[in-house]
Amino acid sequence: MSETAPSAAGEQQNQAASLQKIQTLLSAKDDTSRFVGLALLKSVLDNTPELRTDEDGLVSLWESIPQKFLDRLIRTGSKQQAKGTNDMLDLAVSVLHTFTALLPEKSRQDTKLVNRIPQLVACLLYCSDDTTRLVLETLVSLVNQPEGAKVFDTIEDLSTLTEIAPSQPLVLDTLFYSWLGAMATTSDKMTLSSKIDKTIGMLVVSFRGTDGVTLLNFLGNLLPRLDPELLPPNPTWLPSLAKFVRDLVISRPTADGRAAFTNLSAALLEVYPIQAPSFYLPRMSTPNTQQRAKLNNPSYNPTAQRLTSAYNVVSNFMGYLLRTLEALDSGETNNNQWIMKPDLLLKLRTSISETMSLTAEYLRDRWDASIAGAMGLHPEARTAAANEGGVSHFTLAWDSKSVHSSQDPLILAAIRTLAIWLREDDGELLRKEAAGLCDMFVDLYQTSSAPEKGLDFRRPLLVAFEGILEERKGKEAFLENGGWQALVTDLYNIFQASSTMSDENEAARGVEIVRILLQIAEAEQPGPREDWMDLVTKVAAWAVPDQTQPPMVEEFQVAVLQLATALLVNAHPGLRRRYTHSTSAIIGIATQLRDKVKKDKGLVEALSDVLEALAALH
Template sequence: MSEAAPSAAGEQQDSAASLQKIQTLLSAKDDTSRFVGLALLKSVLDNTPELRSNEDGIASLWDSIPQKFLDRLIRTGSKQQAKGTNDMLDLAVSVLHTFTALLPERSKQDSKLVSRIPQLVACLLYCSDDTARLVLEALVSLVNQPEGAKVFDTVDDLSTLTEIAPVQSLVLDTLFYAWLGVMATTADKRALSSKIDQTVGALVVSFRGTDGVTLLKFLGNLLPRLDPELLPPNPTWLPSLAKFVRDLVVSRPTADGRAAFANLSAALLEVYPIQAPQLLFADNVDTKSPTRSESPFAFLLVNLLLIDIRSTIPTLLEQLNSPSYSVTAQRLTSAYNIVSNFMGYLLRALEALDSGESSNNQWIMKPDLLLKLRTSISETMSLTAEYLRDRWDASIAGAMGLHPEARTGAANESGVSHFTLAWDSKSVHSSQDPLILAAIRTLAIWLREDDGEQLRKEAAGLSDMFVDLYQTSSSPEKGLDFKRPVLVAFEGILEERKGKEAFLENGGWLTLVDDLCNILQASSTISDENEAARGVEIVRNLLRVAEAEQPGTREDWMDLVTKAAAWAVPDQKQPPMVEECQVAVLQLATALLVNAHPGLRRRYTHSTSAIIGIATQLRDKVKKDRGLVEALSDVLETLAALRQ
């Protein structure tokens, strides 16, 4: 030990002397000495671990490098690249890359560092592949900082980046972090939108002749995150992106390729709901294309996604806390969203065909393929219902079918309260998992639109989950909102007797009535058309239950009649949807009174009179809407007959 101490002290003295020599060389007047000092500095940093971890020492060394010398080194090196000499450029980039990695986060926003961004972008034209990689790694680190993103936004010519993007994937990371970083601070949204539009167009051109997987992955992550005002309204590159997706789908893609086209397709359907369905689902592919398939593209796309869901869902529960879950869940979420969008597109196409607005050559696919797809969707939705049942039981009770009374004691983990018998993802509770929302939305649409009796009976077993999710749903600003998908699901489930029974047994009536009464009361002062539209959907479901109840209306259901009778009609004119919701509530109250036992009905004579008065006031307010006037007239006639 006595010999080791002097040795360590000697090494420290040598290191200090080296650093002093380097700083002396860097402060010299001639560029040759500075170049030597910079080369020595790079060598010392690469070979002295203790110095690399010394933030103050690194900051001091960075301060000793003259800014103008770095700029001159990059410019001169770039000019000499054509002559085969790139030592200057390589060294300058290497040093910048090293300091970008070693400097503390606060220093990465200093002007001396971020102001090099435009030069780094420009010099890519003259860099070797290895040096280009270092440039891009430095850029990714710098644009992750707010100041770096702002400086990057001042660079007008990004062609040096877009041209090498197919072979340097870090280009896409640079653009991703830079645009998201500047999005929250820029005042000129139109200019940024135009730059994004032009750059994405240039990227699409650069990726021609490739499978485009990295490009699709990049845009699938970027587009849903952009503010709506930053999205180009009708970009010319949309058809080219759709072609990338089409070519990838028919080429038996790898797992990475499947995730890329699924995530991008879902993103396009979300941000371009008018253009994207036509591009992805209509059979308008060039018949001369080498990737042209005998089956319509929509069939290939949806069928491939359904196969992916069916092959993955059965083993997904055991992956909840594995590192791969987030990637798998994102891909399946996209798959569900595409399938649900396709269902909507198919329904619109059927309506257009029935109304004569669509010609035969615009039809999506032949009947035999539609039948195959229907069978495939039904099988997938059955597996989806099974997965939802297992996932919900795991998160709430810990075992399928375990009675709610077994939920003893509460626990709290990662800010999520749950029962001690339950287990779920440690990071994303099932009620906040986008995959669960996407799966329920897709299942709900299919339950409503398809006449599959067996699937509706299976889904009836999910009524407790649907009611629970409805009760705990947050507003879209705070979290996931399951209310509308649940209402759509109940439209299908309530077609079956078993569905009505499950709905009532799990508190569905009380849950929906409470929400409906809140919407009605709020409509007196706030004209929220989204809330009103949900109110109309609630009434549609409750009417189906109320009219089918035998031997008549349950006594506790009459609470809705009391609350409707106490409602105050607003003085001001309101939007049509809000008025439709108000009329729908009166129709529901009327149905409850009509189906009630005469003895029970007599106890609500005063409420009946109040509802007649309310209906009369509303009819005067909506006299220009023939449909609402007829509905209110029917309410008045029916209630008047009950009083006789």
């Protein structure tokens, strides 16, 4: 210990001497000595952890750097054209970056630091890639406070930023924080609005030739947050944004891409309710008779792709609307973040409802042509034979010879969009119209049970059934066309597989099936049909797996027991007596399952209700 103390003291003395030497060099009158001092300072800061946490020491070192010397380094370095060998500019930026990160918040707002912002923006034209990154990180930190945003607002030419924005996302962060900060401090809103308008226009030009995802995401976040008086009144860049969105939609975008154009949709509809619909969300084209005639033309594929993308845009936008409503209902957001005015939302609802009605009409006609020939048309009157996907059937002249309806992405996209609207909107008329599609939906559900053959319609169709079954006509059409049997068959397959496999996606679909069948079983009068009780027998023969399974799988298994219990409870007493042994077996299964899921209070409570209901039947 006697050796350690003098050693530590010696290190402190060496460090103090080194810092004193650096400050002496920085206070010299010649720039060569200052440059050496600044280089030594950067090295000491990088290699002395205890100094990086010494706020008083950092402030003292920062104050010892002549600000005019920093300016000369940046200015002189900016005149050197050879990127990557610019020692003066690289050192000045590196030092500013380090002090911006380490100085206490009060010092970061000091004029000596924030007044370097214009020079940092100007020098970007001459920076190496690494120094560019340091400049942008420094700018983001500085403009994210009132004083920095105020200084940034004085810069007239932002072209050095907009030109590199496609390859440097931090540019958009810099603009985002600086404009929001300036919004709170500037008194000249008109000038700031003009600058925002001009800069966004420059960004749109810079992003041409890219997918524009980062730009769309930036504008989707920025525009709703700007004060109304800061929004450019008649922006010339709206059509260009619409093109970005169209190009992105038809390019099979990633999840980030879909989120970007969906959020921008909401933003533009909110802030530009008059201009945006015509530029950005034109009335969606719905397949008409003329387009049906193109089913066998070479132009069908691009037409179908465009319409598929249009449906996907609408369905994603519906999802955004629903999330916004849920956030409002739950208190997660405030009224200032409402997506659009109520009168505009009502107009949008009317437009979508009309489009969905035409969509249902198209689906009916297309399915009749490809499968049934035509609604109400006798089979002998059908004109020609076709063989599609290995299935031989009659077809009308305008049906597709190459793409069967059950394998057409357009049909899947249309059904997905229609399904969301049927479930979420209370349109009685549309639900009755959709009930006429139950034969198509049930058929598609059954053919999707072998997904290796092509498209899987099952999840969208389950969503559609939820809406259709709200109407009496919908329930009748669903049952008449074999809907119960189609869903029960799928449900039992998932249930059996859950004994040995833990597929959470399958289990999630199973929970949706139970929700639909439970709705039907509980509403059927005077009770469940006799053939429905086959499910009770099959559930009674199920063996509870020993291994621990994911929560979704266990939730699904409990849901199946709840469905079997509902069938028994609602069955006529005479019919119920035939299932005494099955009832006892299900009680045993529920007891075992309750012991297995005892850590999940919700599932334990649900199984206790099952046991109580079944015990009452004995």
